[in-house]
Amino acid sequence: MGLSFLNVLLLSGVAIATIPILLHLLMQRKPVSHQFPALRFLQVKSHLRKRRLKLRHLLLLLLRVASLCLLVFAVSRPVLRGTGWIVDQEGPVAVVCVVDTSPRMLLRQENRTRIDEVRDIAMSLLEELPPESKVAIVDTNDGGVHFSASVSVATNRVERLSVGASSVSLVTAMGDAARLLESSEMERKELYVFTDLSHGGWEQPVKADWDTLHPNISLIFIDVSATYPQDFILENLELSAERLTVGSPLTVSVITRRVGPDSARSVAVEFQDKEGNFIRRGEKPVAWKDGAEQEVRFEMNGLDPGVHQGRVLVEGGDGLPADDSIEFTVDVGPPTRILVASQEPVATTGLLFVEAVAPFPLVSAGRSGFTVTLDSLTHFENASWPDFRSIVLIDPPPLPARTWEMLHDWISKGGGLIVWLGPSAGNPADFSSSESESVLGGKIERVWRSADRSNYLAPSSLDHPVLSVFRRVGDSVPWQDFPVFRHWEFKPTSVGGDVQDEQVSPAVSFAKYRNGLPALFERMLGRGRVVIVTTPISQSANDPQAWNQLATGFEPWPFMMLANEILGYVVETPDSLNITSGEIARFRLQRHDLPTATVRTPLGDTFPVAIDQQQGSIAVSATRQPGNYRIQSGGKTGGFVKGFSASLPKSATDFSRLTDDEVPLLLGANRRIVRDAESLGRDVMNYRVGAELCNWIFLIAAVLLALDWWASNRFYAPRVGADPEAGAAEVFAESIDAMEEAESIAPPPVPSKGLIEEQVDKMPFPMPSDLDSETEYSS
Incomplete structure (x- = not known):
């Protein structure tokens, strides 16, 4: 913190402070000789009062001197600045402007977008820069960080700012800008962040030690947010599937949300033809209420084979076009081919799974999403595996090492394997081998038994893609109605474990039984997936040795959903549309x-x-x-x-403003935030030139002058009940005392007491001619 003066020469005006001193010396009371010394006895009392009078005079003198000195300081225009005592107002400065150019900056209010506000304020800022300043414009769309060749080049860059999907966050852009400023040799470094202070723009907070890392950088945030935004919002588009079989319906759902007054708008779905023109396929009216969310669902049938692209949109325009429509793509093709291998007779042991994923009515109607080929576990390796997207092993026995190696290679190229473990696995030592562990990511250890119906599938979380479908029913899934009497304990490979000198990643559990042991595992292998279920689905309902009733209980709809989701998960291509x-x-x-x-x-x-x-x-x-x-x-x-x-990600259109409590948490405490060019100019001037203190000094000087007036009136005001004769006697006594000190008049003889009393009774009391205050010498 430093103090400097804009008009140093005016400090010489402090010399006028000598005026009250001279007046004080010149106007001191001079002794006046009196020929009547009758009240000499009052001189003792006068001495006692002199000290207090001198103190009052000194206090008034100091008040007046201080007032005049402060007035001189004020007209000299002192300034207070962050660093240094001398400020070069016209010196060059290094400036970096970080601009949020995400699509939400197109939010329009009063026919002006947020990016228009950025341009106006930034242009005003650049126009006021001192000559030879260095300027860099950094936006979240481009991400390039470098100083422009000149201020005019930077101005052109501001005029050409465009909005698009952000490649970097604001926090990242600020870090890059700070490093660029630190590389500059200029003394003053300024960083301006143009933002709408929205939740979408500040998903990450500014580093808590920002000020410590960059102490020489002046950081200012320019808030260009809309005061009263209005918008019709579409978000969270969901498709029943990205890849459909011919004849399957497509369901498209979207969430609508309104910011602003209630209104009525239609939501429509359209598909593109080969020429790129949109053709409407459905429309629904929606009553939009401020802050309320609604789900709008469309269902379309009769999509031809091939790639179909479309969009869901809001009818009419609004403040932000970026969230008025959401595009989507679906691929319609033949059913996915699946190879199901089970124990003999395959028509019985594989029946439950086949009917769950490809029921006969759907297959007959041509609406099944899967085409299933049943085969025996004894020679399924002879099938043409490249023709299938997934292989399902139901209750497999110990397989030859060569079969596991073939499965390893096939899965690594993008195939999906599902293994339903059962009693045919036999001895764990015979089933588990280094080859099987390289595929499954673990090995079986023992069979767990539950004599009663107390054990069943009990997922603790529905976050996994296989289980997310059960969110619609939540806790209403009756897993307890489908008990599991036996299941294998599957032990994943230890992390970093090696099998045949090859590092194998362990299988990961994503669902458990009620007894706490894992029930379902998954493992990524190359470009393919493996899912392991530790209990089988190959046994009929009347089998006394059945391990579970997942597929044979009353109305086993949870099993059908689970089987379809597992199969859809392993055949799902990583190529998202x-x-x-x-x-x-x-x-x-x-x-x-x-x-x-x-x-x-x-x-x-x-x-x-x-x-x-x-x-x-x-x-x-x-x-x-x-x-x-x-x-x-x-x-x-x-x-x-x-x-x-x-x-676009949700953050790209989320313009909801940060609350007053969230701003210091995300930006840091005591940040400088301005909303317009005038406030920015004031803030910049305070940093570059300093904050002028003349107004405060004038105020202090006025206070001192008022205090001087109050003290003068208090010290010299007449006191109620004061005796003017006594005051005159004191004045007379003081004058006599002064004459004695000056030795200019010899003291007359003191008359007797009786003579004094007689004269006092007969004559009026004489008053000194120079007495101008009756109470100045009073008690």
Whole structure:
């Protein structure tokens, strides 16, 4: 903290403080000689009062001197600045402006977007920069961090600011900007963060030790948030499936939410044709209420084979177009082929699972999502495994090492394996081997038994993709009605364990029984998945040695849902058709003869992308623009068409403002936050030039002058009940005392007491001619 003056020469005005001193010396009371010394005895009392009078005079003198000195300081315009005693107001400064350019900055209020507010304030800031200053403009869309060649270049950069999906967060951009400022040799370093102070922009807090790490950087936040936002919001789009079989219905659901007054708007679903035009397939009216969420659901049938792209949108415009529509992509194709291997007779032991995933009525109607091939466990390895997306082993016996090795290779290339362990596993030592452990990620140890119906499947969490479908019914799933009498104890491989000199990742449990032991495991193996269930589904209801009643109890709908979800989980391709903008879209084409493909963006632009001929796959990284993308290679014959959709993350459109309690938690305590160019200019001037103290000094000087007036009136005011004759006697006595000190008049002889009393009674009391205050010498 330092003090400096803008008008140093005016400090010489302190010399006028000598005026009251001179007046005090020149106007001191001079002794006046009196010929009547009758009241000399009052001189003793006068001496006692002199000290108090001198103290009062000194106090008044100090008040007046201090008042005049403060007035001189005030007109000299002293300033207080953060560092240094001398401030170079026109010196260059290093400035970095971090701008949030996420789509929510397009929120419009009073026909102005948030990015318009950023441009105006930033332009005002740049216009006031001293010459030869260094400026850098950093946005969350571009992410480039470097100083511009000049202030004018930076101004052009501000004018061209565009909104898009963020590649970096504000906290990351601030860290990059701070490092750039630290590299500058300029004394003053300033960092300005343009933000709407929203939850979407500040998912991560500023580092708690920011001020310690960057003590020389002045940090200012510019709040450009909307005061009264209004918006119709679509979010959390869900599809019944990304990949459908021919004849299966597609269900599209979306959550609507309103910010602002209640209103009525329709929500529609549209599909794109080959030319890119949208064709409406459904529309529903919605009553929007402020802060309320609703689910809108559409169901479509009759989708032809191939890739279908569409969107859900709100009719009409609003304050933020970015959350008015959500695009999606689905792929309609033939049913997924599944190989189910079980003990003989396969028609009996595999019946329960087959009917759960591909019931005969759906297969007959052509609406089943799976085509199941039943085979025996004794020779299922002879089947053409590449033709199947998943292999299901129901109650497998100990398998040869060669079979486990074949399964390992097939799964690593993207296959999905499901193993329902049962009594056929026999001796754990015979079933478990290094080859089986390399596939399963663990080994069986013993069979657990429950004589009564007290043990059953009891998932503690429904967060896993296999179990998430049960969230719709929650605690209403009657698992206790389907007891498990026996199950294997499966022990995962220890973390970092080696099998045949190969490091094997352990299987991970995602559901347990009521007795606390794991029931379901999963393991990633290469590009494929393995799911292990520790109890079988191959035994009939009338089997006295049945291990469970999962599939044979009364109305076993939980088992049917569980079987379908497990199968759908292992056959699910990692190539997602609906991604978040900015992610890499990957597709396995199973084609090795095409070198390149063409990608068409949502804006209609096209660009080539190379195909990995060795892997038979393609990867598209330029996905920051939300919307529908289409990939095509070759012609109608021998070519292929793929597609995917990129959607904005929720944070990109979440403009809900931080509360007053959240601001210091996320930004840090005592942050400087301004809302307009005028406030910013004031704040910047206080930092660069300093805060002027003249107003405060004028105020203090006025207080001192008022105090001087009050003290003068109090010291010299007449006292009630004072005796003027006594006062005159004291004045006379004091004058006599002064003459004695000056030795200018010889003291007359003192008359007798009787003579004094006689004269006092006969004559009026004489008053000194220079007495100007009756109480100045009174008691």
